Amino acid sequence: MPINPNAARPRIVVIGCGFGGLEATRALKSAAVDITLVERTNHHLFQPLLYQVATAGLSAPAIAAPARHLFRKQANVTTLLGDVTAIDTQARLVKLEEGPPVPYDHLIVAAGATHSYFGRDDWAPFAPGLKTLDDAFEIRRRILLAFEAAEKEPDPALRAAWLTFVVVGGGPTGVEMAGTLAEIAHHTLAGEFRRIDPSAARILLLEGGPRVLQAMPEDLSARAKEQLEKLGVEVRLGARVVAIDGRTVEVQGVDGPHAAQTIHTRCVVWAAGVAASALGRQLAQATGATTDRAGRVVVEPDLGLPGHAEISVIGDLAAARSFAPGLEPRPVPGVSPAAKQMGRAAAANILRRIAGQPTRPFRYRDYGNLATIGRNAAVVDLASPLGHFKFSGYFAWLFWLFAHIYFLIGFRNRLVVLIDWASAYWSKQRYARVISDIAQRPRM
16 A cells, blocks of 8 residues: 555655654644655654653653554544664655655655764663663663662772762753652661662762763752752863773862762763764765764755755754844754744745745744753743743742643643652652562662
């Protein structure tokens, strides 16, 4: 059976069901087009809460929704599970690892991003990043098994290494991971071990720059650092990681007391770098477009590609600029609100092309940034029609909590997360601490 039985209707292919791809597909709900959504997993993932799965605060289904279920009532969408291996821009075909190629008249590429180890991919086995559910499961396994290994270790030095957790990168993911690890050590595991005191665990956050959360105003960055330290996290700024081997992390400092140091640890989480999907460079080679240092495709003001107006690139894969009236174009940050806005803008421009109308440049509306540090601790930098608001602490934490519940996909997920968070807040417990692959436990 052909993928597009009605050849008279424009064929739109969307690659990726992240925030950008999801919004683009939804924006075309009422359009007289046939959409094929190609996704390498079978679900949409709410990545801002992925660290909660990695730290046993939430189960995977609470932050993920099956793609087919999301579009079950959108009759103009066909969902395909598959890996995109190439894009034939001349024949206008999307080639899959398995199955026939998918033809398109218009293409939206929202393939997302992966980890960047800045040329040291050999560190990846020792310091997993956090982009997918598989990543979250692996990090959760390593964290929980580190405490189990420490309980059995008679040597004090080796036990201390098991109880030393290093998070590399002081962006939102790193800050949230470090704060939550401190909560696990000081609250969640209290009273569960007989030979070790989990609260004796060391949580180190290494940031190569001068401050954490560098996208936020300096005063909020300083406040975030204070809240992390209050939770028991050791924050080291100007700390550049130069080696990771599974047992140690070598750090060189720009200055200060940590100018050079070897940290003995068996659990490292990488939150320091992001690189665009490899599909971006393939697409650039096929179309003559350029990429930036992170592999993101440089797009036109309307998110299309030079010489290939039928192809739009959005989300973390796009090196896009915002064009606001009266202002100089400025880079669009790689955050979920930007991906959503790009998805809607790309869909609208496709409809304009179909109608023979000129496209419009993309304008990013920045509503601010927020990050949680831990229990009752967060920072919020909020832009609103009433003015600019900056606040931190308990009320910022409440704002962060309800904002994330609001933007979750599906009523069930919102309800489950709200119940789980309420239970965790009052009990100080995390009940998603199940390890299924014990056979892969770390070696002593």
